[in-house]
Amino acid sequence: GAVVSQHPSWVICKSGTSVKIECRSLDFQATTMFWYRQFPKQSLMLMATSNEGSKATYEQGVEKDKFLINHASLTLSTLTVTSAHPEDSSFYICSAREPVGNSPLHFGNGTRLTVT
Amino acid sequence: GEDVEQSLFLSVREGDSSVINCTYTDSSSTYLYWYKQEPGAGLQLLTYIFSNMDMKQDQRLTVLLNKKDKHLSLRIADTQTGDSAIYFCAESITGNQFYFGTGTSLTVIP
Numbered sequence: 001g002a003v004v005s006q007h008p009s010w011v012i013c014k015s016g017t018s019v020k021i022e023c024r025s026l027d028f029q030a031t032t033m034f035w036y037r038q039f040p041k042q043s044l045m046l047m048a049t050s051n052e053g054s055k056a057t058y059e060q061g062v063e064k065d066k067f068l069i070n071h072a073s074l075t076l077s078t079l080t081v082t083s084a085h086p087e088d089s090s091f092y093i094c095s096a097r098e099p100v101g102n103s104p105l106h107f108g109n110g111t112r113l114t115v116t
Numbered sequence: 117g118e119d120v121e122q123s124l125f126l127s128v129r130e131g132d133s134s135v136i137n138c139t140y141t142d143s144s145s146t147y148l149y150w151y152k153q154e155p156g157a158g159l160q161l162l163t164y165i166f167s168n169m170d171m172k173q174d175q176r177l178t179v180l181l182n183k184k185d186k187h188l189s190l191r192i193a194d195t196q197t198g199d200s201a202i203y204f205c206a207e208s209i210t211g212n213q214f215y216f217g218t219g220t221s222l223t224v225i226p
Contacts, residue, residue, distance in 0.1 A: 032212055043218045093158050102147045107158035
């Protein structure tokens, strides 16, 4: 089945530093990947849609300069949290789907970011 | 935007059946999905149903879809402690538009 790999699983960084999270589709090509943020005991909040070879589409209220998305290949999208602050601490999850019909979303295992 | 609603909590005894319910508002959904999320992990696809189907069974899982009432349910037979998790329903309208429910936290009591 389709597998999405996300790294790192968890990261602790100091305020003001930047953190990069990688999302890879291991056995399929994904022209589109999605980045979500999840607060404790809440549902997923879509942050942005990552499009291979073009600019990401951000949801309303998500700062483009804060959350940089790069989708340079058909199997890799990265999310960089720039100048991280404690309020950026959260669980970030990526997902991707095979570009066939109405194939379902497959999720990475998430990244727990803690900014101190 | 699209609203997908679920009850927040459900507790069942081990061995009983669990039924998790979901309602949605957009009748143009094409596929509806159930995902399972264990603590600290991503979402695992459990099963999905095409919108022109009424029911789908996959081992202990049964999905029922009432398109008229825009109601989706997931029944887990013989619920085990390993089934304790958060369950999300989701619908897709077009290929890249997915809407997730609020999640139902299932607790299985031994």
